[in-house]
Amino acid sequence: MDNQVMQNFLYKRYLSTPNRLAFHYDGKDYTFSDVYHESYKIAGHLAAKGIKESQFVGVLLKNNLETVYILFALQLLDARTVILNNRLTSKEILWQLRDSKASYLITERAFDKVYTEVKYELSEIQVVLKEAIDQEAYIEPAIVKEIHLDNVCTVMYTSGTTGHPKGVKQSYGNHLWSAVGSSLNLGINDRDAWLCTVPLFHISGFSILMRGLIYGMKVVLIDPFDARTIIEMIHKQNVTIMSSVSTMLRKLLDELGEARLPTTFRGILLGGGPASQALLEDSIAHNIPIYQTYGMTETASQIATLSPEDSLQRVGSAGKPLFPSQLKIINESGHEAEPNASGEILVKGPNVTSGYLGRDHETAEKLNNGWLSTGDIGYLDEDGFLYVLDRRSDLIISGGENIYPAEVEGIVAAHHAVADAGVVGMKDSTWGEVPVAFVVIKKNHDVSHDELESFCNEKLAKYKVPKRFFIVEKIPRNASKKILRRELRKMIQM
């Protein structure tokens, strides 16, 4: 007997606690019953369009409650949702839609440039406009009330070190175990409310929606990020926990000044890369417990998180692997590293992806006997606490967004005047890091900073475009021609 079958999470929550609050958004409260009925209605419109079980459906949407209904409607239909980062260029979106073989794209007027291009270049894809959904035809939807935990719920693209974006398959089980692992670490109670001001197209935001369903917990959805609004909402909506990245936390502490959050506020789940000691200490000075966390798209959010009891004693650590999960450090000779010795971080558990969509080769390269090679560097101290040194060695994290240097280098080097290019992150007081490029110009060619920038703007999401272009004679490379990015980083530290 296969016992990996459960009821659709939203449907189950509607049956269990219909009258509990599910969301606070834009001044209004919504119960699980409200959310179920709205999502059900949208599922009816999407079903009328032909969307059904197992189909891949791209979504390119803003961060609001209507988007949540669409995401949940797709779950009610057991479709596979390809969640597109809404800061990408239309070229990047088109690439991901093609790669995932999506049959539909659900988007909205704000992305008119993208959907015009999709209609033009990918005529096989049906485009559904969010604003028009409820004026479309409606049929009673065939809700998939039972889902298999191995079914793909969502696909999110991540670039990895090679520069080719890969679609990470996230199953219902991945999301469920991630939520369960978090609850076994941070605890849960029926007065919890989680503030979400991180993007829903990231696993950081999407996982809050899933926790809301699984815990039966109120999610306070705020977009855009605004420190003053957030502090006000923490008070008024009795928020107990929020997810944040360093940039946001800094702004929050600055806005807070001498004020304090209410004692019912339990703490901040801080992800998106290592945080500075100064920031962590400032949080402690504000009496805000920080649960530093380590996770990624491939682990359906957290896989290691500092526990409440250690949040003051182990400042700077991302804690221990959550109850369902495992983590180890492998040194350069391929063996498990000694305590305090750094190496690559490998992770395993039921929240870890089964692989990359349509990429068996890359999957086999990264996943071995359930262990995923993250490419990140870190160490475990003698008590087993994780310290992350470098995210994916060369990854640049800018305001919580991941930027893969290889992807940006590929674009810069495609300019006809460029012979070679190298990209690294430069410290930035607002964003944490910003990408900067080192460029070798071809003989007898010339190119301005502005021209390179506008060339990149066409092809890359704004946050990925290098903020500076340094002209150099040569990009330092090792014997196998791999860029020595640490050498480049040295040049900007001087």
Added chain:
Amino acid sequence: MDNQVMQNFLYKRYLSTPNRLAFHYDGKDYTFSDVYHESYKIAGHLAAKGIKESQFVGVLLKNNLETVYILFALQLLDARTVILNNRLTSKEILWQLRDSKASYLITERAFDKVYTEVKYELSEIQVVLKEAIDQEAYIEPAIVKEIHLDNVCTVMYTSGTTGHPKGVKQSYGNHLWSAVGSSLNLGINDRDAWLCTVPLFHISGFSILMRGLIYGMKVVLIDPFDARTIIEMIHKQNVTIMSSVSTMLRKLLDELGEARLPTTFRGILLGGGPASQALLEDSIAHNIPIYQTYGMTETASQIATLSPEDSLQRVGSAGKPLFPSQLKIINESGHEAEPNASGEILVKGPNVTSGYLGRDHETAEKLNNGWLSTGDIGYLDEDGFLYVLDRRSDLIISGGENIYPAEVEGIVAAHHAVADAGVVGMKDSTWGEVPVAFVVIKKNHDVSHDELESFCNEKLAKYKVPKRFFIVEKIPRNASKKILRRELRKMIQM
């Protein structure tokens, strides 16, 4: 990739929170590190005896911390533990050991009559005496650090309506999902402490041990049950929750009198069959939230439980199925019953057993497409709340112990002077119910009450022995010769 693999729960908890308190027992505190090391040591002694992965090992032990170490040691070795009810007669124990094909029996001096018989009658079984374990040989145990969630962790026997005890297979996954389902309903926090004064050989007690490991929670272990001690421990040990059956709760409330439990006490998980309205109202008057629950050996404890928010509004209901699980009512024509119409309760979920040990036929009879027919009768109200009317239709619950009339009838009818017998439960102010027998005497035979009682005492655990024997002319039976127990029940109500 198979993602149903996790670390051994005790080992994981030792790695995660070694310094947290795991148990309070007999005036002393024990951390997870203490418990791991003690269990590891015992695993070494058991390994030296030859106990290893996948073997079936019977345990017949008292309710104390040393027993917990043995149960956990067997998990470290990934052996299958056949947990024997320590109130059974040696005949019953022998039967279960034979049926489970156990290779070992771990027991203690208190059960000398049983182990003498086992040694005599089941010479293929090695008997290990608890008191002698640490004087036995020791080898460094090969701890099974990763277990598959489908592996059988424990086997507990239950008699069912047919009277033949069947070994219920409980996997690691069953126990894990049961604990997770409970936490998603009742909440968890790092100040929780669960008081256990119910038997560890029952799923009610054993599941508390598993929750302790999975949540990283302190278990306050008390044996024997004593109302005054329990109230004292709730105060001194900051107990937040306890499991109880009606009999215990009645004694607790009587002992409490005008006094109140501390406000940190969250509530009582009340299982073991329907509770009287008077008892529930008295609990409310004492400001004690009651989470009525429905569950059984086959569901690794709770499958439906009243939530904290409903504990006052839905008095008498066992709540809704927990997040991972489902429940439905089937009427006599085999269809799902309307709200408020009663029928047989069917359950499904990852906490439901995969079946009965070595009994594919009975398993196939009871399990259909993941749905287990419980034999219990109940209904769901219009909001989906479960009301249990009758446990396994004819089941007698006496002080939290299940008694199956068919089993007792089989014994009584085996007496040479008895022609026919029927057994039902009679209300009892101390035990809730006690079994009573109706007996038809063979022509030209005679038998006294005392003789029937001592005949039963030889073959049945004391709590199963009928407290009264009524001589009747005929046992009422229906056309297919099934005993009409409701007719018998009418006779004792008059």
